Amino acid sequence: MRQEDPLPIVELRDVDKRYGDGPLILDKIGFAAKRGDFITLIGPSGCGKSTILKLISGLNPVSAGRIVVDGLEPANAVEKLSFVFQEPTLLPWRTVAQNVEVPLRLHGSEPVARAEVVRKSLALVGLADRMDYYPRQLSGGQKMRVSIARALSVSPRILLLDEPFGALDEMTRDHLNEELLAIRQQLAWTAFFVTHSVSEAVFLSNRIIVLSANPGRVHSEVRVDFPYPRTEETRESAPFQKMVAEVSKILRSVERLHP
């Protein structure tokens, strides 16, 4: 086991966000992630879940407060992060393998080293035999897998996932949830995950942060203590179902509070 690390890998302190002169989107958001945490952000639409990911990624600056990513400002920590978008966001004119190596290529790594990483990343998501396919020849789930392989190719310490499985059917989504956790057993990253699905949140994370909307605030945090690795059986167990019902109740109360 890894030794206990007292420093959080990501910390948000009193983070505010507004775009230009627009309304306040995030109001004094504060929480800290330990190494290996799988944190899911959940809340009504407009609570700024995705905005929080954008702020951690350094794509957008905070309006007030501070974010520290592994001891650095987010903008200086981009090498440690990978982002998985809502859509697969692949280059349609590139093959699967070429898509996976885009970040490595932009970082200037050698072709030989790239090929090795691409093979490994695609093997992790079970698409080693689709290297030379073009994105349009893949199903929605496969495209998302390529997107995840691309995110993993840079060996990130932190993975930001913005509703990555939202557009997929439930079966595929469940499968990919299990695969994501299986990969996490091998490569220990810290994850921030945004979703609308309570069952997905409970299945994946050890911490669920419930946000309220207008402006986005941290409403409460739920700890999910089911041991990893979690499997299909976890999802079917009674304690899991109970937890889903509990979180759903909190979510409903939040939505009533700030309609």
Place this chain on the structure above:
Amino acid sequence: MSAPKTRSGLPAIVRRFLPFVTGIGMIVAWYVVCMSLSADQRFLLPSPHEVARAFVDKGPALWGAALNTGGGALLGFGLAVCLSFAFALFLSLSPLVRASFYPYLMILQMTPIIVIAPILILWVGPGLKSVVIITFLICFFPMVVNTTQGLISTDRNLVALFTMCKATKWQEILLLRVPSALPYFFTGLRIAATLAPIGAIVGDYIAGNSAGGQGGLGFLTIIYSSQFQMGALFATAAVGCLLGFIFVAGVIALSWLALHKWHDSFSQSDN
């Protein structure tokens, strides 16, 4: 197995022959109209076989002129492709640049070529140079507009991905913006390809080298119309049309080469 059917329910083989059937129908209708004209009006509409004979009689002149016009069209078209691409890259830099230049681009497009032509003749003299510039002027606008649209329509998340990977501006342009603009670029190219031969013929008509033996289809048009050679005029029109088809076919072949592997417009599964 029955023959493959199309959506209209006709077998594919019948559907493929339909254009020929309508073609024959139109030729018949053409003859009917010719027959029904009175003797003193008959010269207005040559019959199909008179046009065919004009093709044979004027063959060398027509093909030579087609070559001249095609060359001028190709030069003007090629110039428009290169310059429009560079200009579109420039316009894609920022909304401010676009706002500053779009009005003048519009003015360029709205100014009638017929009026510009005499100015051009005074500036660069009649002949190939004028023809190329007129073709260029006609092709430039649709290509700039389409390519620019393509360059600024890049998926925002892909741009974010490139930003997170610390891509340089050039990497973003070459590896992301330009390839994702290709479908738009080829749309512009296809429009310009239909315009290029027309532009070259118009250019040749008003600014061609009417003094020497290097005239194109526009120059032939002037000669044949002044001599009331209706059959030859129709033949000239047909050659101009053929030139247009060749340009469009060339562009379609190019866009197939560039896009068929990955773009949905060439997807086999779609109909």
